[in-house]
Amino acid sequence: MNAELDLALERRIGKRSAAVIEKHLGITTVEGLLTYFPRRYLTRGELTPISELPLDEEVTLIARVLSSSTRHMQARRGTITDVIVSDDDGQQGLRLVGGRDFRGKVPGTLKISFFNGYKAKTELLQGRRALFSGKVTSFKGQLGLTNPDFLILDDDPFVQGDADAGRLAAMPIPVYPATAKLPSWKIQKVIATLLETTDLGSLADPVPEAVATREAFLPVADAYRLIHAPETAADWQRARERFRFQEALVLQSALARRRAQLAAEEATARRPLSDGxxxxxxxxxxxxxxxxxxxxxxxxxxxxAQDTPMNRLLQGEVGSxxxxxxxxxxxxxxxxxxxxxxxxxxxxxxxxxxxxxxxxxxxxxxxxxxxxxxxxxxxxxxxxxxxxxxxxxxxxxxxxxxxxxxxxxxxxxxxxxxxxxxxxxxxxxxxxxxxxxxxxxxxxxxxxxxxxxxxxxxxATPIPRTVAMTVFGDLETSTLEELPKGRAPITTHLVGLAENPGWVARIWARAREEINAGHQVYVVCPKIGADDDGDFSPGEAEPPGLDAEESQRELASVTAVVEHLQAEPSLAGVPLAPLHGRQDPDLKTETMAGFTANRIKLLVSTTVIEVGVDVHNATLMVILDADRFGMSQLHQLRGRVGRGGLPGTCLLVTALEPGHPSRRRLEAVAATTDGFVLSQEDLKLRREGDILGASQSGGRSTLKLLRVLDHEDVIARAREDAQAIVGADPLLAGHPELADAIEKYLNPEKEAFLERG
The missing domain is CATH 3.40.50.300 (P-loop containing nucleotide triphosphate hydrolases)
Structure with a gap:
């Protein structure tokens, strides 16, 4: 059924090009490259000349490289690549802005800086012409761009010859997920060849005809052409809508089929007794x-009480x-x-x-x-x-x-x-x-x-509705939204040591105040000892957005913090103890028992206390290097305080500079105690990761165009269609194209991951 899609790539683009694609992208089939969709599009008609760059605004410009130099940074590790560019007349019409032609103006120059920019260093060579897109900043009174996206245009297959200027100005440029050795424009060139040599008309449509007609979808062949080589923005938008729904329908049909299989299993009914x-x-x-x-x-x-197995997800805030x-x-x-x-x-x-x-x-x-x-x-x-x-x-x-x-x-x-x-x-x-x-x-x-x-x-980690529908789609979901009586509010503060280094002493004085009031304190560290990489939850060890300097920063460890606090004057005489995953089990049990019984007043711990630990007298939590934890993990951790009717306080301590991306996560955690709001924000900041695979954050998603946070309406529509299709035809015998798409899209490992039962 999918003979064309299953063909080896070299059959359609040649052995040499296929070898390059396999080496850098890991793609070996026609289908793999056809579904390697652009991540975004740039429009030539939205260009800005260097002489008219506005400060603090996103701009796109075409320029030619005059010079490029790379130097080591003095204050931190890594390099800076400075690229000097000049306005480039290029092909006629390429610099049209709002219908005006900027040829004839005096060319302007601009400095563009890249931090640790290996790709910029190797690709932005003198004389090369490129399209740059980024935010205009000012340094020492001079305008410039820092780490902008760029696309080499020298070999752009769509700007050769005497193309119509107006058409070129409106034609979007697809930007593909690229590698240092395989830039977007080279991928675009290979895919242009693939579109010419592949029999797109023979491709089967996984979307049932009635659904495709209702949605007014493009035919499959047209959708592939227009997503890779659009002439207008409307072209790629229509193509994306088609493939996005198709992706949602395949996924939801797999889940609906799984639900049908579970419903067909025979379990032992466990009926309640009136006197048991x-x-x-x-x-x-x-x-x-x-x-x-x-x-x-x-x-x-x-x-x-039913003779079919219950398969239910129960979610609820800490303490619900x-x-x-x-x-x-x-x-x-x-x-x-x-x-x-x-x-x-x-x-x-x-x-x-x-x-x-x-x-x-x-x-x-x-x-x-x-x-x-x-x-x-x-x-x-x-x-x-x-x-x-x-x-x-x-x-x-x-x-x-x-x-x-x-x-x-x-x-x-x-x-x-x-x-x-x-x-x-x-x-x-x-x-x-x-x-x-x-x-x-x-x-x-x-x-x-x-x-x-x-x-x-x-x-206890709240799951957004769309994630529940997508990842846990074969489980019925129940949510406990109200907290039991007696739970006190938790106040969370961001403690920035970069701008307030003197606050370190105040943190420990604050801990002593809680202890003097008869309460107890948690201190949480990301590491156990100096030789440790971190005691993180799965998927949380390297939060996204870490630069080289940040990832090598020395983190607070349990052993070092215990040693420091034993010598801290404000905590003199306070019984404290460490707790972490490498300790002898008997010692861990003894330590927790001592803390629960209020014999230990201050517990220095890793995330082993993240879930389930229930000490009602604990009212203060200090999380050191809080930027190294995920948002859901921070939310879980702070849920350990304020459990006994006493108000809880959580201090998120960070040494990062204000404005650092990782501090945004801490600000979000400090701003709300609503776990569902945080889970939405967490997914936005961490990216979806491979939601059908084992990784929990970051990385490239198995989902190509579907985004579980952004496309709730698409997922809901597809789920309704999938339930109707599978309900009428559980084996999908009448929908072989859809069944085949499920088998191809959800290989055994991925479909196993869906089996939450």
Missing amino acids: ILAAFDQNLPFTLTGGQTAVGSTLAGEL GKTVVALRAMLQVVDAGGQAALLAPTEVLAAQHYDSIRRTLGPLSGDGLLGGLAAGSGPSVQVTLLTGSMPTAARKQAMLDAASGTAGIVIGTHALLSDTVSFYDLGLIVVDEQHRFGVEQRDALRAKARKPPHLLVMT
């Missing part, structure tokens, strides 16, 4: 559930009460004779869950048999902890309890995934902080059940 452990738990609950907890609990109860909702679901399963497993990302969090759930259950936590009653003492459930660092005897006993059914609720880390761990009747899997786990790990746990188990995925 859950009923006793609800009767003895010392607080009233929020309206949201009650509503979500009712939804879960209904889905657990997700754990209680999950516990009630687990108790319903235990009442029905099944077991529940709670998978946590760290041993600290697993231990916290174990202690918290046993404490919440109170007398209902006992050594009762699975789903049964302890002899003469009413209903109870055994809660078991299983982690990799447990003593051998304790671990063997926990495994025996899980395998025999003695343990109704098993809480653990990755140790639960071991081949040696088995369950008597696993009915419900609860995955906490889902972003820490891959689909393979969840599947390993699912495989331990006799029938497909029910699944509840929890996250």
